[in-house]
Amino acid sequence: MLLQLDSVSKTYKDAHSTVHAVEDVSLQISEGEFVAVQGPSGCGKSTLLLTAGGLLKPDAGSVKVNDQDPYAMTPDARAEFRAQSIGFVFQQFHLVPYLSVLENVMAPGMAAKSSISEIRERALHLTERFGLVDRRHHVPAKLSSGERQRAAMARALLNQPKLLLADEPTGNLDHQNAETVLNDLSEFAANNGAVLLVTHDERAVAHAQRGIILQDGKIATTSIGSGAE
């Protein structure tokens, strides 16, 4: 099992309010699977994804990625584990503002301590695959939203993780580019990876083998997607 969530809950608390963003969610994704999560805005999709990606510690329940509990590790060990095992595409992209596209794509390689030439090789390949060849040396501020999204995608794939978590990676893309990205995700899953995708895009759901609908932090329905064989 590549990703296993058991009764995961996350509550945001502050002085004024308490938001139960994710409540008692259990979910398993095995190698080769492509799962799409849908749901209305604010239902807790991003929170679920962050929790699954070892970026946000849940209040209750357990998370296992590749049979390892990232939250049982020290923060540094968890960071290294993320670098090696998990690719994450943020909803807001979160590219480093002062690094060029190519450098942003290469950045996870620094964390994973791979050889520079190999990182560069892969970064060049990924930027090419996502149509960013002319944008390699631009900083994120000079990119369109779609270009930023693709750069974020390329960065998530650099360290060849097993698990890919993507928060609306096609939200800003035209049909053509969205297709490229979705095909890539399918391909990634097919190569013994696993994809958990948050999306509003029906085309994306079409690529998934399983669809989950989240409602108020809980799983409302699970469906077999059209991508299932």
Place this chain on the structure above:
Amino acid sequence: MTVWKLALREIRHRKFSFLMGVISVTTAVACLVGAQTLLRADRVITEQLLTEKQSEIEHAVAAKEEAVKQAGVELEDAMRKHMKGLGFNVLILPIEQSRSELLLKGMTASMPESYVDKLASSKIVSVNHLLPSVSRRVQWPEHDREVILIGTRGEVPILHRGLKKPLLEEVAEGKIVVGYEIHKDLKLKVGDKVTFKERKFTVSVLHPERGSTDDVTIWINLGQAQEILGMQNLINAILALECGCTGDRISVIREEISAILPGTQVVEKYSEALARAEAREKAKESAESSLAREQESGEALLQQEKQARNQLEQQHAGFASVLVPLVLIGSVVTIFLLALMNTRQRTEEIGILRAIGFKSKQIILVFLSKAMLIGIAGGLAGIALGFWFGWSLGGVASNGIDWEKLFEADSLKFTIAMAPVLAVVLTGIASWLPALIAARQDPALVLQSG
């Protein structure tokens, strides 16, 4: 991609924040180094000025000392001449010699020559040299003029004193010493032969003008004079020369001599030579007091200069002791706030790097690299600026000071070495703390808060 490259990229991206950091570090370091340089320059200039002044004064004192020495030499010379010119001395005369006759006609009474030997073999202490003589106003028939003839046998050694170099040489037999008026009138030269009362003499010494009876005197050997005057074994006077020439010692001398030679009287002879000696003595005294004054005023001048410099140094030190901490605290706070702000600005970036797998150590290193660059750049600029400031304010160049001399002080070297280190550490701490806190949070929370 290295940590360094990340730091450099960030600096390029946020030039203003970097510049502000560098400026505040520069200000702090410049202030510290400037103050140190200024104080050090003060010290060096003070040392130099005081050394110069000291040697100036030493020169002046040395010149005065030379003057005193010269005056001393002149005095000694005068004393010697005065002795030789039979200046300060007493005449021992037979008791029956009338004073008025002595002055009007010269010596008329006589006493046995053996008196001098008696005196010489006594334990006399107040008198140093004894010169027996015969003296008479006589006609020089060959030249038809009146002269004073003095026969002298030179100095009779005082036995208990041991032998001394005689002050006056005996006039040898057949020789004649001639006073000024006479040799001028007769146009005599040393070596000329003259005849006196049918006896042949060779001129051995011609005296210069003395303005006294010496100018009309001729000196010959005592024995010859006694024979010419028919005064075998008789003398008219004994010249006694006294060494210590100050104070009223004449009564002491009188007492002593009359005890040894009851039939004599003692007359003090005063001379111009003595007056000259006294003048010289005064000159020496005035030279000495002038030396003392010079020494005193030099000391005072040096003290004054020292005080003035001290005051200036204290003024600068006081100024620095207020300004330096103020600027330092201001700069440190600024450095800290800037680093803090920069780190807050960078929380998103910390979250991103953390999310994509950077360890907290790597992230902190990125921040410290920047802090180091700020510290080094600001430190170097601050050293240059501060040094220039202290240099021009301290008047290093205008006082012709070698800059190497400034660095002989360890405090300045230490400040210059430590200032950038301090700047790096400060900037480092200021950026390390928030970076550490951010790096310890869940990346998602950091991203959300940023």
